[in-house]
Amino acid sequence: MGARGQDDGRGDVLVCDPTTETRRLIEATLASAGYRVSEAEGADACLQLISDVPPEAFVLNVSGTQFDPLGLALRVRDLAPDLPVVVLYGPDDDVLVRSLLQAGASDFMSLPVAEPLLLHLVERNVMLRSHLRAMGEKEADLEKRNRTLDDNLRVLERDQQAGFRMQQSLMPQTPYTVGGVTFSHYLRPSLILSGDFIDYFELKDGRLLFFIADVSGHGASSAFVTVLLKSLSRRLLREFDSLGFTGTASMLSWFNQELLACELEQHSTMFLAMFDESASTLQYSNAAHFPATILSSAEATDYLEIGGLPLGLYKGASYEEKVVTLPEVCSLVLFSDGVFEIMSEQTLRAKEEALLETVRCGCRDIDGLIAQLGLAEVVDAPDDIALFTVAKAG
Numbered sequence: 001m002g003a004r005g006q007d008d009g010r011g012d013v014l015v016c017d018p019t020t021e022t023r024r025l026i027e028a029t030l031a032s033a034g035y036r037v038s039e040a041e042g043a044d045a046c047l048q049l050i051s052d053v054p055p056e057a058f059v060l061n062v063s064g065t066q067f068d069p070l071g072l073a074l075r076v077r078d079l080a081p082d083l084p085v086v087v088l089y090g091p092d093d094d095v096l097v098r099s100l101l102q103a104g105a106s107d108f109m110s111l112p113v114a115e116p117l118l119l120h121l122v123e124r125n126v127m128l129r130s131h132l133r134a135m136g137e138k139e140a141d142l143e144k145r146n147r148t149l150d151d152n153l154r155v156l157e158r159d160q161q162a163g164f165r166m167q168q169s170l171m172p173q174t175p176y177t178v179g180g181v182t183f184s185h186y187l188r189p190s191l192i193l194s195g196d197f198i199d200y201f202e203l204k205d206g207r208l209l210f211f212i213a214d215v216s217g218h219g220a221s222s223a224f225v226t227v228l229l230k231s232l233s234r235r236l237l238r239e240f241d242s243l244g245f246t247g248t249a250s251m252l253s254w255f256n257q258e259l260l261a262c263e264l265e266q267h268s269t270m271f272l273a274m275f276d277e278s279a280s281t282l283q284y285s286n287a288a289h290f291p292a293t294i295l296s297s298a299e300a301t302d303y304l305e306i307g308g309l310p311l312g313l314y315k316g317a318s319y320e321e322k323v324v325t326l327p328e329v330c331s332l333v334l335f336s337d338g339v340f341e342i343m344s345e346q347t348l349r350a351k352e353e354a355l356l357e358t359v360r361c362g363c364r365d366i367d368g369l370i371a372q373l374g375l376a377e378v379v380d381a382p383d384d385i386a387l388f389t390v391a392k393a394g
Contacts, residue, residue: 010034011056011126012187015073016046017088018065022113026059030117043067047075054080056126059118061092062100063111070096073103082132084125088113157192167193167223170230174366178202179277180393183210184366188338188375188385195222195266196336196386199233203240203274211272212388213311214289214336217265222384225259225266232258248272248285249321251312256287259312266314271334275390280328285321287311290337291352294359297330302359303352331364332390338383339373364389 013035040046040054056077062069073085084106089097097108107121121195138338157203175184185198200210213229215222232255236243245251249357259268271293273284284293288310292303303374304324309317324384345351361374369378369387 010209011127012038012044012053013057013059013122014037014038014049014055015059016040016043017059017061019061019063019166022061022088025113025115026118028077029113029119029195030059033123034126034236035121035122043072046072047079050076050080050083054083056129057084057086057122059086059088059122060105060332061111062093063088069101070103073105077104082129084129086118086121086125088118132233161192167226170227171198172200172342176200178208181208181277182389182391182393184389184391186366186370186375186387188378188381190338190381190384191219193223193228194384195219195387196338196384197226197229198386198388199230200390201233201237203237206277208275208277209236209272210275210388210390211270211336212289212336212386213268213270214338214384214386215266215268216310218384222266225264225268228262228264229268230257231257247321248274248283248320252285252287252308253317256309256311256314256317260315262312263296264312267310269310273332275326275392277305280326281323282326282332283321285319287317287319290356291335291340294333294356295324295326295330296333296359296364297327299327301356303356326392328392330392331357331359333364333369333389334386334388336384336386338381338385341382342373342375342378342385364391 010033013030015023015026015037018041022250023039027039038049039206060069060073068331076083076085077296085104086107086109087097087100087105088109088111090111106125107122109117119199127319153392171185171187172183175182183200187194187196195215197213197215198211200208202208213226215225237253245252245254257271269289270287271284271289273282275282284294284304284306286306292305295302296305301359304322306320306322308319339355340348340351343351343354345354358369358372363369366387375385
């Protein structure tokens, strides 16, 4: 066992050569190039050095050895599978060379030693090993990151599923009938959680209040706002008399003030209406909700066109309100704008006309709308989709 070369070097190289002259030439060549060189004459010494301080490359002269070179190569492969082995061989070693190639030797050079070629082979193998090691470390790090990401995604999905169940619990019963009016709805989130929200309930004086809202954005951030809307809806029901509402326009103004006070990043559209069954009238207001609500009866089917600003964006926003007398038997059909994303028509106007024609042709219930719009076949909805019907039976 022998000398070490330069200490500022490019890595350790172990040389096993039975010939003193050749061994010294190899050592001088590699040391002059900056490698630290260790020497060993026998198989056991080689294995001990590889075990103690694994080199970057192993140069093995198989010509004239007193030990079994193939057996050594196999043991080296077991001990250090990624260690490059550069084999020097003589003219009578062809059969042995083939066996060493099968045993995993990296490169071969025939004797006598050609110094530039030897240096090239060692440098190439050291560099390749370094690259492979770096790639292995990157792959291991990537696998670790992927495992962490998978774990985080599973946790996130569990949280989202819990949020979904919570969000579903906030939705009103469907279908829900009060007197001669039946409310039904369907929500299809683009992710797990939805930014669309629907609520309806009976006020103390017997009037029916209902709304559909579409919060900007997707996923959890939008879904959190729907929880706030539900809280406000409950408060509206509980404190309706004390809040001093004069109609649906003042209700939208109140929703707008409450959302602004929360300083949210999201805003929301909303169509809100109040039905007085005793007078058969519908009072309604709109905070930029689109598409417009469709009123359909045996006599006519058309949009209830009314404008307005979104909720949670503008201080002091004011809203219109309109009152219509409803036919004895009729339906109100409401959508969120996500429905447009799954329709095949090319223009917005064409999509509006298609929705109107769908309802005009008698498709006014949730199951019929789902079938007509092909919602059951939609795999990945690009936006949240809400369908909402209010049917007055007379």
